[in-house]
Amino acid sequence: MSATTPVRGQRRAALVAVASEMFARKPYDEIYISDIAKEAGVAHGLLFYHFKDKRGLYLEVLRQMQTEIEALHDRGPGEDTNPRWLRGVVRRQIEYRRDHVHTSMAIMRSGGQDPEVDELVEQTRRSGVCFLRKLLGVTGEPDPVLRIAMRGSMGAVDEMTMDWLSHGLDMDLDHLVALAYGAVLAILGSVCTGDDQVSAAVQELKPAG
Known part of the structure; x- marks a missing residue:
């Protein structure tokens, strides 16, 4: 396993955490990838690399919510x-x-x-x-x-x-x-x-x- 894998996993989790907080505050249509990237302090490309598009990130936020609600x-x-x-x-x-x-x-x-x-x-x-x-x-x-x-x-x-x-x-x-x-x-x-x-x-x- 690459030594960078844990770091990538941490970055991905951090992006989901930022997006989760933003989607909770504002409606989906009022949030743009650029907003999330700015809030997370990363380049747009990193979001596309991990999630392909806003919908992909949103679905990951919902999956996390489902896990949290179950708990x-x-x-x-x-x-x-x-x-x-x-x-x-x-x-x-x-x-x-x-x-x-x-x-x-x-x-x-x-x-x-x-x-x-x-x-x-x-x-x-x-x-x-x-x-x-x-x-x-x-x-x-x-x-x-x-x-x-x-x-x-x-x-x-x-x-x-x-x-x-x-x-x-x-x-x-x-x-x-x-x-x-x-x-x-x-x-x-x-x-x-x-x-x-x-x-x-x-x-x-x-x-x-």
């Missing part, structure tokens, strides 16, 4: 009960999208326009369902009603967050977290499942700790 589902400090774990995940999801407002709104509204972006969005949604499966102790393939409810409940959090972002954060964050948490419980609580363990796990979430 938000891990238990945080003090989340020693499932209600606290769920509430923590809901809060982290909302805060992350707030801090990446333009990127988040762009990918949520891109449905059907770009297959590669759509696939990244789908991966994010699947990771949310995977989190709920762990939370509820679902083993094996869930029945259709539970599967749809899990996906729908996480989708509800996203939609509520997008509405909040598009209206200038016109609700206190704690209030939105409580509202989104309640929406997840309402959807999951509406499911009648024959799995006693899942039913008990949903019931445990109701007195949020």
Whole structure:
């Protein structure tokens, strides 16, 4: 392996970090390769070398976001009960999208326009369902009603967050977290499942700790 490979990897990662911060601040169409190069303190050619064009860099930013969003589902400090774990995940999801407002709104509204972006969005949604499966102790393939409810409940959090972002954060964050948490419980609580363990796990979430 060339001695320059780690350096190239570090430069690439640094460019993604700069671009991620810029795409979070401003809409995609208002950012140019020259802006990113200037912010990163590099020549245009280096960006083209690593990413071919702005879209290539943007997709890499979205891939990084997908990885970061997936990590938000891990238990945080003090989340020693499932209600606290769920509430923590809901809060982290909302805060992350707030801090990446333009990127988040762009990918949520891109449905059907770009297959590669759509696939990244789908991966994010699947990771949310995977989190709920762990939370509820679902083993094996869930029945259709539970599967749809899990996906729908996480989708509800996203939609509520997008509405909040598009209206200038016109609700206190704690209030939105409580509202989104309640929406997840309402959807999951509406499911009648024959799995006693899942039913008990949903019931445990109701007195949020």
